[in-house]
Amino acid sequence: MSEPFGALRDQLLGAAAAFGDGPDAVPEILAGMVEDVDRALREELEIFPVCHHSPASALAMARRLRDKRPKVVYLELCEDLAPLLPELRNCSLPVALQAFATETEGLPAEWAPLSVVAPITEASAEYQAIAYALDTPDVELVLVDRSADHVFQWTPRAPESGTDGAPGADADADADAADADEAALHGDAVGIEIGDLRPRFAELEAHLLHHGKVRHWSEWWDQYVEQPLTGADHATYRQVMVMIGSLFRRLRPARGTAGDRDEDRERYMWTRMREHLAASGADPADCLYVCGAFHAASRVEQFGLHPEPGAEPFEITPRTETEWLYGLIPSSHSAIEAQFGLASGSVSIAAATWEKAVRRGGVTPFRLNGQKGAKGAKGAKSAKPRTTARKAVEDTGGAAEVADRLTGFLSRPPALDELDEAELLGWCVDIVRLARRNGYPASTADAIAVFETSVLLAGMRNRARPTPYDFQDAAVTCIEKDTVPGRRDVRRLCEILLGGDRIGQVGYESLPPLARDVIDRLEPLGLDLGKRTIQRALLDLDARPELVPCSHLLWILRRLLPGGAARPIMGSRRLGERSVQESWDLAIGREQRALVELGYEGVTVEQVLEQRLRRAVADPEGTAATALDAVEDSILYLGGRRFTGELGRRAVELLAAERTVDEAPEVLRRMRRLLTHYRATEPELPEWCAAFVTAGYAHYCTLLPTAFVDEGTGVRQVAAMLGFLFSMESLALSLGCDRAQLEIAVAQSHPEEPAKSALLWAARFQLGALSLADLRERCDGLLANPLVLPAFPRYLNGFVQALEPAPGLTPLVVEVMSKAFGRLPDAVLLPWLPKLITTLRAQAPDLVPPLIREAGRTFPATLAGVDAWDPPWSGRPAPAEAAAPAVNAPVAALLSSHPAACDAVAVLLGHEPVWQAPDALGPAASPAVAALLAAHPATAEALAALP
Known part of the structure; x- marks a missing residue:
């Protein structure tokens, strides 16, 4: 052991022997801490230990930079983020450096999209180092930490699935985030920080919090480390920080994946620094290595410029083929707290402590020239001239004599600040x-x-x-x-x-091309889109046609960005519609992170939307419904028949490959809308549209018998299949389909479920194989059978769904529902009502309007008319005064010469065309026909007047 720390080592070992009654681990840990401090301070390359977002570290860094004036600054930060650092001038801190990848090559596809962020605040040592290096001539800033690609390379994967617990394992979420919206600024990105100084031994943290009489780790750190070190000299600061890093390092749990990853990071950084020194020829005395205190106490064999004898060189694996994109995104205090597991408000309190220390004087912080949001910013050029005489203790990186400052710091009580x-x-x-x-x-x-x-x-x-x-x-x-x-x-x-949740912003010059293009194209609105408040935009598209492109862009942004970025208040964008006036609530400044990440996908929003639509239809999990949705979006937002035709052809392929009919309702709804659009705007249907109809007709005819008997296929899906077949039958037949396919499919269907049986009867009625009278007779038979009454609501559900393929059954459905409400007992009726209501509510646009219209034609319009009203299906004879009057001779002659028309009308009304010989009509007229003519004499007279 070296002489400077020998006394401290003996003192700690004596205390461990006097008070320790456990194993020999305590003396070993205490002695190891002293050895770690001595090793770090004697390293030829000066190591500057820091804690992330610590005002004490930032103040110590500013003092040391002005005193030492290093020529090379090595910074623990992802090496591939270096090109982003000059862009910090255009931003208002806090912001985060981001590496983003939408697709993976060589990494598990389940992890995509990949995102790595490194937040930067003004009250952080790394910002002081960056500002000094960028604004001081002849100073080189070298980032030496693993790249973003290596972050995910070193993330452990599950043994079977190929995925890990979460790629963001380095970022612990905190449930006490001050604001959920701002805490989500970093999303699920992996956080990279300098100086992760927090015990990784839960019992140790609980012990410190209990005896320190504090609630959380941030408060303990502020009281016992931050405040005592705020005014400490450089030597004392270094020794205390290395000692704390060594303590937490030695008291962490047994080595595992996380421990190995920490040591690999240290080997990586020392390897990069030795490579740079060898390539540049820089003097280590003019260099400074800024890293977390946890890594300053490293014990890896590759530590230092002169590794231990026999230490093998660390091999840095090549990056994968993943294409990484880089940019700046806004950050906030609460986002940093949530991502790194800090207490709510701790970063804001640290920022307030930093500002107070700067106001007190004693140190001039570094700020980037032109930094947005910085008042009175002073760059490195305004710093005091470099001192020529270096202090033996403070200015050397450990190569000269090292004095023991720990003994005095640990032995004396902390200086208590007076009450302010x-x-x-x-x-x-x-x-x-x-x-x-x-x-x-x-x-x-x-x-x-x-x-x-x-x-x-x-x-x-x-x-x-x-x-x-x-x-x-x-x-x-x-x-x-x-x-x-x-x-x-x-x-x-x-x-x-105490400072609030300060939110940063990326400047216009540092935004990706897509984001700048969006802001430029929305400039005619006359709004400051950089504001984080919600702004109202009013667009009168008739009076100001120059705003039409802005409207089109806003609809695309609504499709691509989160819901709050562009929200329409008035106006719509649907096929066949055009808004005259629109009103929008815009919060693009608040959703700047999403806009920046959108810029990683393309140069314009139209290009990004095209790529997303193409990916959606090419997805192995894609369906015909998603492809039709993409077709509709391409028509609404992109135009261009070629791209729409490409998506449509993919929809045909997906439909033919489907083996289930789960999305048949969605396919029917979207295809009807597209057919209506093309019929109204195009002289003929596109080729893909005709191919989709013919393929869908054959596809659903093939699957229909199986869907009727399959218990996993719902009534709604079968009704949608029949709706597709019957509503598009005429178009399919004109395109070459054979109606025999449908007839055979219906004939081969033998459902057992009551609802599907009702659907089958409706299909047979639509094909002409079952008359309305037979269908009414079957329904009456079900109501008359006491054994079937409990299941009758299920038949009725089928009839309600049958309105989709057979809208002509609407009068019968109203009749059957009326009979059911009149005859079913309460024990059967009441449990069924909630399901009927939910069914009608879920399918209100398709099923409710025809039922209401038919009910309005059937039932009396006034309450007084209900008492004297007899349902048309009651079968009671018509009142005497309603008997058929004598019909004039021309009408009688017309009807007797053309009986086929009367026969057809009688069949439609459910009557048998039995002809008798009444007085008025001569030898061929039935009472039912006579009553019909009496009720509607104008029709008969009009027919008689025809030549």
């Missing part, structure tokens, strides 16, 4: 004002109570100065009380007060 009454009073007054705006009955007394409670809580937790966490707890206790009157609780209000 002005700051705490300001917090208390502002939280009361904010609470009143959000519906809380807060008053000045509550502000005083929050102040005193904050001081009390800090004293109970051994703190002289209340922290933001103490203030937050006091505000919840004194203001929230029992209920939350508004959308935000007091804890959320405190987060807003």
Whole structure:
């Protein structure tokens, strides 16, 4: 052991021997921590350990950069993200560097799309290093961490399925995210961070939280590490951070996949740094290696510029063939907290701590020249000149003598900050004002109570100065009380007060070409699309025809982006319709991440939509219904007959390959709409459309007998098949189909389920094999049979579904439903009603209108008419005054000379055409015909007047 830390090592071993009563692991761990610190500080290349989004690390980094002025900065960040760093000038922090891949080559297809993000905030050491390197001449910034492709290469896969638990295993989700919408800014991306300083041993974290009298890890870190190190000198900061990283590293669980992946990352980074030094010839004394404190305490054999003797070189595997795309996406404090398992509000509190430390002075932070959102930004060029005399302890990377700062830091009690009454009073007054705006009955007394409670809580937790966490707890206790009157609780209000959920934004210059194209094309709307608020756009397309392209683009964005990005309030886009005026709610600025990722798929939104439609129909799981949906979208948004024809031909192939009829209702609905569109706009049907009708006619005729007897095929699906066959029969026959196919299919169908039996009867009626009188007789027989009554509602469900293929049965369906409601007992009727209601509600556009129209023609229009009304199907004789009057001679002569017309009308009405010899009509007229002529004399007189 080296002399500087010998005393500390002996002291720790003595304490372990005096107080330890367990195995020898404790002395080994304590001695190992000291060895790790000594090893890291004696490395020729200076190692700067940091914690992610830590103000103390950022302040220490700014001080060290201004003092050392390194020529090369090695940064623990994915090496393939380097080209994105200059684009940070055009952004408002926080933002995230992103690597994105829509398709995988050499990686499991189930993982797609792949996404890796590295969030950047101003209060982070990595941003200080980036700003210094980019704005200082002759300084090189080298990213040395594994590439995004290696992130997924090293992700473990399940042994059989080829997938792992989740590609985003490095990013722990936190259920307490401040805002679910903003927490989703990173989506399900894998998060890459510098300085993952959190115990990976659950019992250790629970122990620290319990004895530290804090609720969560972020509060413990702020109290016991962040605040003491904020003003520490460079040597003390380095030694303490390496010691903490060594502690967490040695107390992690037994090595496994995660441990091996950490060590592989360290081997990767040291290999890259040695390669760069060998290629560039840079002096290690002029270099700085910025990495997480966890990795600074590395024990791998490849550690350092001069690895251990016998250490084998680390072989970096080549990247896969996956094509990666890179860009910047907006981030937020809550998104970072949710992705990396931090407490809600911790990043906002860290940002407030950073701003307060900068205001106090003592250090000038680095900010990129031209950085958006930075007030008073000063780049590296405005820094103080480099000092010529280096301090032996602070300026060397460990090559010279190292002094022990740990002993003093660990032995003396922490310096307690005095109570800043002005700051705490300001917090208390502002939280009361904010609470009143959000519906809380807060008053000045509550502000005083929050102040005193904050001081009390800090004293109970051994703190002289209340922290933001103490203030937050006091505000919840004194203001929230029992209920939350508004959308935000007091804890959320405190987060807003202490800095809020700051949300970054990517500048126009750093957006991908597609996003810039969208913003340029929507410029005629006159809106600031960068705002995160919802904006209303009013489009009068007749008065301002130049807005028609904007309307077309908005409909495409509605199809491609999440629901809140472009939401129509007035107007529609359907086949055969054209909106005169439209109203939109636009939140494109809030959905900037989705717009950026859309830019990874193409150059224009039309190209992206075409690619997505092509992928949808080419998917092995695709169906004819999805292909028809793609056809309709191509007509609505893209036009172009060639592409539409390509999708239509694919729909024909998918329909012919289907072995089930689960999506027959959707196929029928979409095909009817497309046929109506083409008949109204085209002189003839496209070839694919005719092929789809003929293929569908043959396909459904083939599957019809099986669908009738298959228990897994629903009544709705069979009705849709029959609807396709009968509604498109004339078109199919004109295209060369044979009606015998349908007749044979119906004849071979023998269903056992009552509902399908009713459908079969409707099909036979539509084919002319079953008359209306026979169908009515069968229904009456079912109602008269007490054994069949419990199943009669199922027959009636079939008749209701039969309105799809046989709309001519609507009067019979109304008649049968009326008889059922009049004759079925309550024990049968009441359990059936909910199913009938849900059926009609689900298929309201198709089934309800014809039933209502027929019921309106059948039933009396007024309540008074109900008492004297007799149903047409009751069979009662007509009143005497309604008897047929004498028909004039010309009419009688016409009817007797042409009896076929009367016979056809009688058959349609369900009567047998039996001719008798009444007085009025001479030798050939029945009473039923006479009654019909009496009820409608105008028709007979018009026929008689014909020449």
